[in-house]
Amino acid sequence: MTITETSKIGIAILSLYGTLDALSAPELRNNRSIIDPEKTVVIDLQQVDFIDSSGIGAIVSASRQKRQPSGGIVLACMNDRVRKVFEITNAQKLFHIFDDTTAAVDFASSRQSASA
Amino acid sequence: MKTILAFRESEYAWVHEKFPCVHPLLLPLCNKPFIEFLIDFAILAGSSAVRILCDGGLGEVERYCEDGSRWGIDLSYASIHPDDSIHAMLGKNRKFCGEERVMIVSGFSFIRYDKRYDYKSFVSSMPPGEWSTCPGGRITLTGVPTKAVPDWLIADLSLMPLDSMTSYYQASMETLKTGESRYVLPGYGDEPECAFGRNVVISKSVEIRKPVSIGNNVQLLGNAIIGPSAIIGSNVIIDRESSVESSIVFDNTYIGEHLEIIGRIASGNRLNDPKSGASIAMEDPHLLSGIKKNRHLRSLPRKIVHACVALVIIAAFFIPFIILWPLLKLGGHWKSSPASFLAERTDETMPLAKVEVDASGAAAAIAVALSLDRYFRLFRVVTGQLALIGSTPLLAGESRPDAPAYVPAYLPGVFSYAEAEEWAATGGDATIVERFHLAHSNPLTDIGLVIKAFINRFQEKSTI
Structure with missing residues (x-):
């Protein structure tokens, strides 16, 4: 899996490419923006072609590390394959999910400034 | 124009309770699923694309409606948070909405419309805001109108909340009586009604x-x-x-x-x-x-594999068990109490012993590390009452949102899939892993996961 990190108005955007499974989940878990409890992160899942329980586990545990568990990690551009896995596991209830990265960044930014 | 159909699990929880065999959005009204009435209305209102939003599962709805090509529209699905407002829903679906006019139908309510009216012209000429409301449901329009309202234009419409079996019955009977004149209904017949x-x-x-x-x-x-x-x-x-x-x-x-x-x-x-x-x-x-298909026949290969592996484990651990169990029992380190757990089938329970082993001595530590506290449960796998690996058995009598009636799959097992995973096997996290594997595993992968669960328990207990 490849992780590309960009930043917009102080919000880190992690774009994931490829497979998010037990092998690649530690890479996401150990990402600097993910580890930082103060940092709000938008994860773009558009290019994720496979995700398993370890992948979901990595995203769930990332949100648990944040100061704001429901708003610290915002998901964007979830494709159908990923959405179905989130739905089966009922993990979609834990996150705010956007179909557009810009909207996700706007939301994350408003959450961050509200909590500041 | 585009349409968003938004539902929350709390609005249709009564359907889960009364009719657990059907997804609430596919609840039939006059032999037509509820969601189809809303899709028909969206098409009458001029929508080219419809998005279904829900904070619960949409798998069955998606399998039924697919991509909407049956109705000549683009149908897509997305998740919402239970407390999302209409504004939040629009934000989360900004890409879908684009610059077009959007009609948002929210709530589990039935739309009384009439297919003979020109809703398309009406919707395109209406100002933004609420169009119609009822307790628990509303239709809202966003964006600027594209036409002026002609004086002669009438588009009768009202909402009826589907919040109980009574209102569902009323809506069904009303649909049957008004019939083909108002709605598009399935079936053939030379005679009206x-x-x-x-x-x-x-x-x-x-x-x-x-x-x-x-x-x-x-x-x-x-x-x-x-x-x-x-x-x-x-x-x-x-x-x-x-x-x-x-x-x-x-x-x-x-x-x-x-x-x-x-x-x-x-x-x-x-x-x-x-x-x-x-x-x-x-x-x-x-x-x-x-009248239903034989589920047992479909799960037969899994049951056979699980029973065979359980027999192997029973044979392999027979000697340690026969030595350690009487020792621990006599020494008061082995405590067992009967409890009632939810069975695989909805509404059924099964008695299972809850075993607690006080791992203070060496013998007890070995017994726990070898998972001998689950030894008796292995016989239930041979009789087909338990799976070798599956969900954590749920205690009966507790009102829980993850009870079998509410979840797509529940298969109580001797070991749980959560125990096979390395990340914290607690509460909601464990449920997530179990649901994932119940949907994706097969009898062969189950064997690997049993070994993993066994090793994880061994490592966990031996480090204690």
Whole structure:
């Protein structure tokens, strides 16, 4: 899996490419923006072609590390394959999910400034 | 124009309770799933794309509706948070909405529309804001109108909340009575107020009293009286000399001989009274029963593999168990208490012993590390009552959102999938892993996961 990190108005955007499974989940878990409890992160899942329980586990545990568990990690551009896995596991209830990265960044930014 | 259909699990929780065999959005109204009425309305209003939003599972709905090509529209699905406002929903679906006018139908309510009206012109000329509301439901328009409102234009519309079995029954009966004139309804028939599906076998002596709606693959046997106001689903058998009047019979239901179903909703082996909300389960399959595919046959390979592996484990750990169990039992380190757990089938329970081993001594530590506390449960795998690996057995009598009636899969096991994973096997996290594996695992991967669970338990207990 490849992780590309960009930043917009102080919000880190992690774009994931490829497979998010037990092998690649530690890479996401150990990402600097993910580890930082103060940092709000938008994860773009558009290019994720496979995700398993370890992948979901990595995203769930990332949100648990944040100061704001429901708003610290915002998901964007979830494709159908990923959405179905989130739905089966009922993990979609834990996150705010956007179909557009810009909207996700706007939301994350408003959450961050509200909590500041 | 585009349409968003938004639902929250809390709005249709009563459907899960009363009709667990059907997804609430596919709840049939006059033999047509509820969601289809909303899609029809969205099309009448001029929508080219519809997005269904829900904070619960949409798997069954997606399998039924697919990508919407059946209706000539683009149908997509997305998740919402239970407390999202309409503004938040629009933000989360910004890409879908684009710059176009959007109609948001939110809430689990039935739209009383009339297909003869020109809703397309009406919607494109209406100002933004709320169009219609009812308790728990509303239709909202966003964006600027593209046309001016012609004076002559009328588009009658109202919302009816579907918040109980009573309102569901009323909506169904109303739809049956107004019938084809207002809605697009399934079925064929030369006469008005009489719609039949495919492969309906009617004996000569059967009496049909209008209005009726009958689904596909239905058998009506000798001297049965159907109607007035009867909605019979698909794959239904009405046996000899029974009558169904002012009632709804769900799909896959068998109505026995000499029965009178008046003002009731029959679903599987349950008979519901829509007025009081009371329901009783018929234990006698000759009176009322569900007709369903044999689930046991589909799960047979998994059960065989699990039973074989359980036998191997029983044989392998027989000697340590026969030595350690009496020692621990006599020493007071092995405590066992009976408890009732939820079984794989909804509404059924099974007794299981809760074993607690005080791992203070060396013998107890070995017993715990070898998972001997689960030894007795392995015999339940051989008899098919438990899976070797599956969900963590849930205690009966507790009202829990992850109880079998609410979740797509629940398979109590000796070991749980959460124990096979390395990340914290607690509460919601454990449930997530279990649901993932219940949907994706097969008998062979189960063997690998059993070994993983066993090793994880061994490492965890041996480090304690």
